[in-house]
Amino acid sequence: TTSWAVCLSRTYSSSSDIRSIVELPDRIHPRYLRSTKPGSSLLSLKWPRPPRNLLVVQKLYSETVTDAVVKFAKHIHNEYPDIHLILEPRVASSIQERVDFPVYSSDDRPYIAQKVDVIATFGGDGTVLRAASLFKLHGSVPPIVSFSMGTLGFLGEWDFQEHKKVWREVYMSGSDVAVRDAAVPRGNKDSPEEQDDGNNPWALIKGKSMGAQRASKVLLRHRIKADIFDANGDNINDRLSDNLLGDSKSLAGPLAGTLEPSPSLRAINEISVHRGSHPHLAIIDIFQNGHFLTETIADGILISTPTGSTAYSLSAGGPIVHPLVKSLLITPISPCSLSFRSLVLPLDTKVTLRMSKKNRGRELDLSIDGKRCAGVSPGSELRVEGEFVGRSHDGRGEEWAGGVPCVIRTEDDDPWVGGLNGLLKFNHPFGRATEGED
Amino acid sequence: TTSWAVCLSRTYSSSSDIRSIVELPDRIHPRYLRSTKPGSSLLSLKWPRPPRNLLVVQKLYSETVTDAVVKFAKHIHNEYPDIHLILEPRVASSIQERVDFPVYSSDDRPYIAQKVDVIATFGGDGTVLRAASLFKLHGSVPPIVSFSMGTLGFLGEWDFQEHKKVWREVYMSGSDVAVRDAAVPRGNKDSPEEQDDGNNPWALIKGKSMGAQRASKVLLRHRIKADIFDANGDNINDRLSDNLLGDSKSLAGPLAGTLEPSPSLRAINEISVHRGSHPHLAIIDIFQNGHFLTETIADGILISTPTGSTAYSLSAGGPIVHPLVKSLLITPISPCSLSFRSLVLPLDTKVTLRMSKKNRGRELDLSIDGKRCAGVSPGSELRVEGEFVGRSHDGRGEEWAGGVPCVIRTEDDDPWVGGLNGLLKFNHPFGRATEGED
Amino acid sequence: TTSWAVCLSRTYSSSSDIRSIVELPDRIHPRYLRSTKPGSSLLSLKWPRPPRNLLVVQKLYSETVTDAVVKFAKHIHNEYPDIHLILEPRVASSIQERVDFPVYSSDDRPYIAQKVDVIATFGGDGTVLRAASLFKLHGSVPPIVSFSMGTLGFLGEWDFQEHKKVWREVYMSGSDVAVRDAAVPRGNKDSPEEQDDGNNPWALIKGKSMGAQRASKVLLRHRIKADIFDANGDNINDRLSDNLLGDSKSLAGPLAGTLEPSPSLRAINEISVHRGSHPHLAIIDIFQNGHFLTETIADGILISTPTGSTAYSLSAGGPIVHPLVKSLLITPISPCSLSFRSLVLPLDTKVTLRMSKKNRGRELDLSIDGKRCAGVSPGSELRVEGEFVGRSHDGRGEEWAGGVPCVIRTEDDDPWVGGLNGLLKFNHPFGRATEGED
Amino acid sequence: TTSWAVCLSRTYSSSSDIRSIVELPDRIHPRYLRSTKPGSSLLSLKWPRPPRNLLVVQKLYSETVTDAVVKFAKHIHNEYPDIHLILEPRVASSIQERVDFPVYSSDDRPYIAQKVDVIATFGGDGTVLRAASLFKLHGSVPPIVSFSMGTLGFLGEWDFQEHKKVWREVYMSGSDVAVRDAAVPRGNKDSPEEQDDGNNPWALIKGKSMGAQRASKVLLRHRIKADIFDANGDNINDRLSDNLLGDSKSLAGPLAGTLEPSPSLRAINEISVHRGSHPHLAIIDIFQNGHFLTETIADGILISTPTGSTAYSLSAGGPIVHPLVKSLLITPISPCSLSFRSLVLPLDTKVTLRMSKKNRGRELDLSIDGKRCAGVSPGSELRVEGEFVGRSHDGRGEEWAGGVPCVIRTEDDDPWVGGLNGLLKFNHPFGRATEGED
Numbered sequence A, B, C, D: 001t002t003s004w005a006v007c008l009s010r011t012y013s014s015s016s017d018i019r020s021i022v023e024l025p026d027r028i029h030p031r032y033l034r035s036t037k038p039g040s041s042l043l044s045l046k047w048p049r050p051p052r053n054l055l056v057v058q059k060l061y062s063e064t065v066t067d068a069v070v071k072f073a074k075h076i077h078n079e080y081p082d083i084h085l086i087l088e089p090r091v092a093s094s095i096q097e098r099v100d101f102p103v104y105s106s107d108d109r110p111y112i113a114q115k116v117d118v119i120a121t122f123g124g125d126g127t128v129l130r131a132a133s134l135f136k137l138h139g140s141v142p143p144i145v146s147f148s149m150g151t152l153g154f155l156g157e158w159d160f161q162e163h164k165k166v167w168r169e170v171y172m173s174g175s176d177v178a179v180r181d182a183a184v185p186r187g188n189k190d191s192p193e194e195q196d197d198g199n200n201p202w203a204l205i206k207g208k209s210m211g212a213q214r215a216s217k218v219l220l221r222h223r224i225k226a227d228i229f230d231a232n233g234d235n236i237n238d239r240l241s242d243n244l245l246g247d248s249k250s251l252a253g254p255l256a257g258t259l260e261p262s263p264s265l266r267a268i269n270e271i272s273v274h275r276g277s278h279p280h281l282a283i284i285d286i287f288q289n290g291h292f293l294t295e296t297i298a299d300g301i302l303i304s305t306p307t308g309s310t311a312y313s314l315s316a317g318g319p320i321v322h323p324l325v326k327s328l329l330i331t332p333i334s335p336c337s338l339s340f341r342s343l344v345l346p347l348d349t350k351v352t353l354r355m356s357k358k359n360r361g362r363e364l365d366l367s368i369d370g371k372r373c374a375g376v377s378p379g380s381e382l383r384v385e386g387e388f389v390g391r392s393h394d395g396r397g398e399e400w401a402g403g404v405p406c407v408i409r410t411e412d413d414d415p416w417v418g419g420l421n422g423l424l425k426f427n428h429p430f431g432r433a434t435e436g437e438d
């Protein structure tokens, strides 16, 4: 328990150098407890000890968002001195310039999954998607706290105004220490209570009591995962993965142990195949659990999660599926058929999309959560299925695997309903006359 | 030209007795001129002489609406002394009680088509539909000025606040007399101008000049008409017509000459056949111009006008068709098929719906513009086609036949667009983020 | 184990009197085991001892179907002498006339749930629905074997040609006795194997070995259940139940112990509220887990099971949901809104439909699986939620409760896919040209 | 009238050189007469004198199609010696090699509109679209006779087996000469009848009388036309036109007189704007007759003709519009909105699509009839409206302008209905049970 304490350099002065996440202590995996409230399917976040490595993912090119991140960073630094802030390489230096303490850059991307305890996002739905996409090759995603900036999104849960309160709750989740008023000066160790807890970092956080039972509520968003095979039946995830990992030169080393040989690609919204700019319709054979289902002739096809049901799939005519329904959706995009309707299948269904030879040599665009990641040629196959959720299989009982744990509001049991009405303008009636007529 | 002048009794004092429309002078048919503005498909209203018989149709059971009608009635009486106000029997006495001049009741319903020059409606879309339905058996409908009360409707064009201005314009349409300030006291006949126009009732209307060219703009809403045949092929419109005419015992007399032997039933929104409360699906064969098109198994089927495309058909999944597109729509209601899509056919298409023998004896509900008018049994047929629009065929060149002439706004060329956005909440985007994301 | 043996009267000769099910031995509850095949969600049927009371439900007014039932009855009587055949009162005598052994009538309807071990249906989907509806007030439904007659249905699984094979498999499910060739004359007790099994009725069934592991596969179709409350908040299921139970005068006696005081109404397809023949739109407030979701103005609203997703909900525009997805669907029927899309919610969601006061006094039609069961007036509420599935709560560990166990094919893991393509004509492409063009 | 006779070289022997259409006599414009049959909206083809220049457009890379074209070419050469066969440059030599008479190449593309009298297509819908696209910049399209090869298409009207009969009817349309048995040897000039008609090329065609009144029926398919303006408001059709005309180096010369300065681009199916391979949604402002209608956030947007309503628009959820309904459709492709429904507007509506600045610099794909023709950048505008149909405005009374005249079957008044059922699999019912159930 000392390694991470050592990493905190309170005597730091130069703001010029950005540190690497390699230096950070290893990730802490929280546990997720079933809510005791009957009927609730939300989980309670429980840290075995306080999180230390906080990754910030922000919307780019927005002054407002950057200002918010700086404000948040300063707050964290002042009130939670044990926390290391990790930033994306693209923005790390611009933030570093504006704060007088060191930040870490997630440049060594393969280490992200080994180091990040918790994620905070600042932006819109796209920012949350990008944060999740950093864990596209990993079964285990840290909890995500998402702050909407300006416009409310479907995945953005919190207003930036709430950041102090929300972060405190996330941080304290699982502690048995009462949280008291944040206004009490930090570092004041005179009170007897804190002296006892000298070795409990949670005890450092002053504040009004939140009650011992108070813990952040987590909605576990299901993901789907895909493996890509070429016309010879060889798994070619690697080729796409390289592409996806972008600047990272090699997956050797740290990833070698933690990942499957060819890690599957995970999507939180959907996996899509689309004709892109090709004028001709895409022709794709769909198989369900190994059985031929249908040949689709369409602009493309979507395999969506319930989370993604309110994204592209909805635009393409699909139903709205609650994130807690264990399912995956098949929704065609502009199908050349009067009779293709969205299908909602069990989450563990194995869906295979085979790019038909009839596509005559041309590649189709494969995208994950709206980001194009490859061209797939005729004969190649995409094998999709829901991601396993639960204790990880690799024997490390600590690690919860599967899904994207999103910290959500507790006031209301189901923020999703608010999203329907507020964001989707669900069921706006025609006109205003509901009183009937003579 | 004296008959109508005689009918005006300025010395009337008792408000207790309601007069019959039979006493009123015969109807004046306006002409509808193509707009000179290129590209415009609206018509200009042109009265050969001022209208005299004004039918008021109002929403029932609404205090606000009744107040508005009384206000309107008094304004008309004061400013347009030559106008006779006709009211529906159900409301005539309640209005009569509140005004000190005589009103007429449309009780002798067969005479409506012979007497009414122009209609004003006060209420919602249902009120406009009811007004039009009074002419369900007639090819020629007087122009309709529709005032929305409270909530805006799709067919209600004018805000009640505008009633003075709007009515003046309708009344003056076609006159060459300049309209001057309504504030000038009426009856003041000293000015030389008015003395010259002693025999021109338009000259009695004082007011600010509206310009000689100013005329009300009319959107001619297309109707569809239906004839019903029993399983033996006999036209049974009569039976339904009786039903439709309600209290009127006989069509003999005034109607004998003006109507076809079995007048077709006209709809401004749609004609529908529906299973109603029967648990089993309706089975209906559809023919297009005599050719078998398809057998529908559904809750029901709609044949709609473009006007009706924003009513029931829209709810059932149909497209939005501009009222100027000469067409009729076939839209199924909850069809037992993945592949039934709305059809938009030329307005002059002959569509036949034949109630299949497979319905096993049970009747289906036939409705016109949302009012159930009959049960149709297996083997019977509904023959629908667009109503002819133009000069009437019966040799009386004066009379324009076909369609429902609706007085609409002129500020904007197309109030329909406003309706889409304001009333249908057309294309409300999800969320609010349109700026894209990193 | 003797009671049922006694009930079998081999010396029966007069076909005139029909027996009552009250005489029959009590119901045997099978167990449902998870399939050992990984990934499969189907269950294996396992009888603790052979079923004895077989209820036949058949399509009415069809000569072909009646012939099939007679054929089936004779086969059962000859090959499975321990089985008692129970028929619906409406058909019992017409079948009895054609066979020379006694049949039982389900006249004493309250006893059905106490006596019937297994059900065989002959007809279409409607027949299966009717069979299930006999258990509308009961948590525990016996396994259903459904034979399609003539046309294939979505719920009808087996071709009548297969009846001997299918029934044998159902009957033997769970026995450890090998099934041998049916051609071996029954009653031949010379073989040593059968002598040992003298007291095992399974041993009486000759036949080719099906292998000890062979058991019928069961798809457990989820049901939803509804409780109805009047405007005062009082549960009024009773009033509807009486109605539903039809001729049965009283629920006293045998039902007293087994049913909840006001048993919920179960649907296998959907629960619907509809305007019926009323011209005006139904106005219904929808609540989800106690939170207001939306006010619907529509022809009606459907709460469907995944099974029902291919029935009315599909016609109304809903998605196709696999029966194994634990969910319920809300689909509006012709909603007066451009923006109502089907919702797929977790099966344990509590959905409340409140008939709005805006309906102005008029009742709406409440139907269960397509059968109208009541008119519901403004202010009354329908509370719907998925039915619990598992061991029954009442302490009788034997009894599996919840869902409708349907015996399905085993050749293919998922007959549902066949249904999509064969019955729904799913994704029929336009034209036939899939080869692209110059 | 001699020029074209001279062009026919019966003594031609070398098949090696392909001639240029520049040598051909000028185009003959047929007239289109309203059908006398009441209610019919089809036109009758009437040549002032026999057509001479026949353009063949064929599907590429198909052996079967090339064989058919060779067969057709030989038939034409043998039986209609006055006809010149024009082929597309890509295929001209491969056909020329297989026939012993000269063919013409449409290489000098600008001349096509000046020379081609009639078009025959061999292939699928794409081939008809390509034929029409040759006249994308021209108001006047020659009549098109379309032969389907193998698969039936929506636009392909005739089976290749019918080519002799169909061509004879097209050729003779408008002649008063009876058509007699094709079996009578051609060139036999002994009969008195032909001697009289020595100077009438129609008289050369032997054959069984088709009756003087028999003429090919023509469906005039409406087109829409578009003009493109850059962010400065400058018309940039030219830039696209060059692109569209492909190999043609210059529009100078023959086109100078016949075309508008920047000819509009015509579409027979639709004009589309799409995000293509860009991951982000396209943002497009839509204006109707100059009024702002809505901002669309979507994959793209389609402005379709009624003909195109069964193509891409149908896949995107649009209605089926009969080709005789004078309208254009706006259908969004996967719009980010629950409430965008297809709009059907009068054909003369001016629809403007403005690429929003919110697209942040990136271009959208503009396609005409499925062929990408340009990238359009933010700020640029697409102005679309229906094409004028009627006598051309340029004073040359002969020339009919607007629309694509397609020769269609006469047996049935409306081949479109057959297309719905046969090709679109319109309204295929679920299951097969239409008889109801008990």
Ligand SMILES: NC(=O)C1=CN([C@@H]2O[C@H](COP(=O)(O)OP(=O)(O)OC[C@H]3O[C@@H](n4cnc5c(N)ncnc54)[C@H](O)[C@@H]3O)[C@@H](O)[C@H]2O)C=CC1
Pocket (backbone or CB within 6 Å): A124, A125, A126, A127, A129, A153, A154, A155, A269, A270, A307, A308, A309, A310, A311, A312, A313, A315, A316, A368, A369, A370, A371, B430, B431, B433, B434, B435, B436, B437, D279, D280, D281, D298, D299, D333, D334, D335, D336
């Ligand atoms: N035609 C369409 O509707 C298309 C939709 N998309 C969606 O966009 C997603 C990528 O999002 P961005 O990177 O932000 O791209 P973006 O900036 O193009 O935004 C797409 C829109 O989708 C919304 N969105 C994203 N995920 C959502 C969810 N789960 N529920 C509700 N709304 C959601 C965003 O708020 C935004 O309004 C993809 O996963 C795909 O689902 C992508 C392409 C086309």
Ligand SMILES: NC(=O)C1=CN([C@@H]2O[C@H](COP(=O)(O)OP(=O)(O)OC[C@H]3O[C@@H](n4cnc5c(N)ncnc54)[C@H](O)[C@@H]3O)[C@@H](O)[C@H]2O)C=CC1
Pocket (backbone or CB within 6 Å): A430, A431, A433, A434, A435, A436, A437, B124, B125, B126, B127, B129, B153, B154, B155, B269, B270, B307, B308, B309, B310, B311, B312, B313, B315, B316, B368, B369, B370, B371, C279, C280, C281, C298, C299, C333, C334, C335, C336
């Ligand atoms: N499920 C549905 O959407 C149903 C719709 N209707 C429609 O209601 C009409 C009768 O109207 P009411 O007597 O007022 O009955 P109502 O009082 O039940 O109102 C029906 C609704 O349709 C609106 N409406 C009527 N005509 C319209 C039009 N042309 N465009 C846009 N909205 C329109 C009205 O404003 C009202 O909101 C029928 O002609 C039919 O089109 C009737 C039954 C069911």
Ligand SMILES: NC(=O)C1=CN([C@@H]2O[C@H](COP(=O)(O)OP(=O)(O)OC[C@H]3O[C@@H](n4cnc5c(N)ncnc54)[C@H](O)[C@@H]3O)[C@@H](O)[C@H]2O)C=CC1
Pocket (backbone or CB within 6 Å): B279, B280, B281, B298, B299, B333, B334, B335, B336, C124, C125, C126, C127, C129, C153, C154, C155, C269, C270, C307, C308, C309, C310, C311, C312, C313, C315, C316, C368, C369, C370, C371, D430, D431, D433, D434, D435, D436, D437
């Ligand atoms: N517009 C519509 O589509 C309507 C549909 N229905 C459906 O009919 C059901 C009652 O069926 P019946 O008594 O046979 O009435 P019915 O004889 O009117 O048949 C309704 C049709 O639905 C089919 N069907 C029933 N359940 C199905 C399922 N689970 N999946 C696929 N198809 C199914 C039947 O095969 C039949 O073709 C109701 O539960 C309701 O779902 C009822 C009324 C209207």
Ligand SMILES: NC(=O)C1=CN([C@@H]2O[C@H](COP(=O)(O)OP(=O)(O)OC[C@H]3O[C@@H](n4cnc5c(N)ncnc54)[C@H](O)[C@@H]3O)[C@@H](O)[C@H]2O)C=CC1
Pocket (backbone or CB within 6 Å): A279, A280, A281, A298, A299, A333, A334, A335, A336, C430, C431, C433, C434, C435, C436, C437, D124, D125, D126, D127, D129, D153, D154, D155, D269, D270, D307, D308, D309, D310, D311, D312, D313, D315, D316, D368, D369, D370, D371
């Ligand atoms: N998702 C979709 O449905 C897409 C459709 N298209 C359509 O394809 C057309 C171009 O056709 P091709 O060059 O043959 O491309 P293609 O070879 O990709 O074929 C498109 C399909 O559309 C059919 N088609 C074309 N015009 C039709 C019409 N008017 N009515 C009914 N079916 C029709 C063709 O027979 C073919 O099956 C475009 O004008 C566009 O309408 C183009 C892209 C995507």
